[in-house]
Amino acid sequence: MSKPAKAAVFSAGSWGTAFGMVLADAGCEVTLWARRAEVAEAINSGRTNPDYLPGVELPENLRATTDPAEAAAGADFTFLSVPSQTMRANLAEWTPLLAPETVLVSLMKGVELGTTMRMSEVIEDVTKVGVDRVAVVTGPNLAREIAARMPAAAVVACTDETVARRLQAACHTPYFRPYTETDVVGCELGGAVKNVIGLAVGIADGMGLGDNAKGSLITRGLAETARLGIALGADPLTFSGLAGLGDLVATCSSPLSRNHTFGTNLGKGMTLEETIAVTRQTAEGVKSCESVADLARRHGVEMPITETVVDIVHEGKPPVVALKELMSRSAKPERR
Ligand SMILES: NC(=O)c1ccc[n+]([C@@H]2O[C@H](COP(=O)([O-])OP(=O)(O)OC[C@H]3O[C@@H](n4cnc5c(N)ncnc54)[C@H](O)[C@@H]3O)[C@@H](O)[C@H]2O)c1
Numbered sequence: 001m002s003k004p005a006k007a008a009v010f011s012a013g014s015w016g017t018a019f020g021m022v023l024a025d026a027g028c029e030v031t032l033w034a035r036r037a038e039v040a041e042a043i044n045s046g047r048t049n050p051d052y053l054p055g056v057e058l059p060e061n062l063r064a065t066t067d068p069a070e071a072a073a074g075a076d077f078t079f080l081s082v083p084s085q086t087m088r089a090n091l092a093e094w095t096p097l098l099a100p101e102t103v104l105v106s107l108m109k110g111v112e113l114g115t116t117m118r119m120s121e122v123i124e125d126v127t128k129v130g131v132d133r134v135a136v137v138t139g140p141n142l143a144r145e146i147a148a149r150m151p152a153a154a155v156v157a158c159t160d161e162t163v164a165r166r167l168q169a170a171c172h173t174p175y176f177r178p179y180t181e182t183d184v185v186g187c188e189l190g191g192a193v194k195n196v197i198g199l200a201v202g203i204a205d206g207m208g209l210g211d212n213a214k215g216s217l218i219t220r221g222l223a224e225t226a227r228l229g230i231a232l233g234a235d236p237l238t239f240s241g242l243a244g245l246g247d248l249v250a251t252c253s254s255p256l257s258r259n260h261t262f263g264t265n266l267g268k269g270m271t272l273e274e275t276i277a278v279t280r281q282t283a284e285g286v287k288s289c290e291s292v293a294d295l296a297r298r299h300g301v302e303m304p305i306t307e308t309v310v311d312i313v314h315e316g317k318p319p320v321v322a323l324k325e326l327m328s329r330s331a332k333p334e335r336r
């Protein structure tokens with residue numbers, strides 16, 4: 001019998017912990033890196049992470065440490081799950097500690113501000129590891145549902161399909177069904193842009209605009225995601241898969257989505273400051289709406305919903321004004 005794969009997960013937030021459970025259930029030996037000692041202690045002694053996944057009993061083969069070197073040692077796979085905007089600084093610190101042949105896997109759904117890099121690009125840039133050792137896990141995967149072992153499918157993407165297959169085997173459980181992909185660009189853009197569209201749908205829900213508005217935003221949101229993807233060399237079909245439509249539907253329908261909830265609060269009339277104050281976890285779209293809009297402008301791609309989210313979230317434009325402007329844009333064919 002081959003020995004279990006060793007997995008390091010940085011860090012012990014909602015998704016890092018929930019995905020650590022998936023890996024442990026799939027038979028991996030898992031070490032989570034936690035930023036705070038009390039989180040590591042609660043995981044090791046109480047088999048729980050009360051700050052991020054209250055009420056969830058964690059498996060025995062999942063342990064935690066605050067020592068990044070201990071977490072990284074000998075890992076076949078190193079999973080990265082921190083806020084996208086801190087990834088570069090975090091990884092610069094962890095790079096000297098990484099196991100020599102480890103596959104680096106992004107669990108994150110964001111685009112870096114300033115550079116407009118996707119997370120796999122940031123990983124390659126900081127570690128100098130080749131694309132064939134950098135992978136992505138994405139799809140409709142709300143952490144709380146996964147932690148309750150509710151069924152979900154996902155995509156594991158790497159330009160090297162053999163690596164994607166190894167990763168698939170490492171995280172396949174009776175409730176978590178990963179499919180392989182080689183379109184890393186499309187998978188990452190699907191994940192990052194759905195957070196922005198999730199904010200837009202949340203705003204519409206908060207304003208009480210109804211389900212036709214929701215269906216319209218999801219569909220047109222997917223259209224602008226695909227336009228950006230095509231400009232960046234992604235396969236357009238990726239956006240009708242789990243990383244595109246699948247994740248968009250889960251995010252835009254669920255009260256568990258932090259991005260959707262953030263938008264709903266804004267749509268109900270909370271100020272940005274009030275909304276930030278009641279948001280305890282990472283809502284990536286709040287920052288990534290700016291980097292996605294920047295990326296689109298650099299490539300001459302029109303993303304009106306994304307631009308509208310930037311206007312509301314960062315420019316203080318009232319949602320009713322933004323809605324009027326979005327609806328009165330010049331008429332055009334659906335496909336072009
Ligand atoms: N939660 C989900 O349902 C889910 C599902 C799929 C993907 N994701 C993605 O996973 C990534 C992480 O999200 P999350 O939900 O786990 O967020 P979270 O807010 O629950 O956890 C963030 C983690 O990052 C750590 N952290 C925060 N600032 C840090 C810093 N400066 N340096 C080091 N560590 C820091 C926190 O201690 C915490 O452990 C995001 O990109 C998100 O889009 C989340």
Ligand SMILES: O=P(O)(O)OC[C@H](O)CO
Nearest residue numbers: 139140141142257258259
């Ligand atoms: O809670 P959100 O909005 O970050 O969404 C979580 C996952 O990305 C859904 O797949």
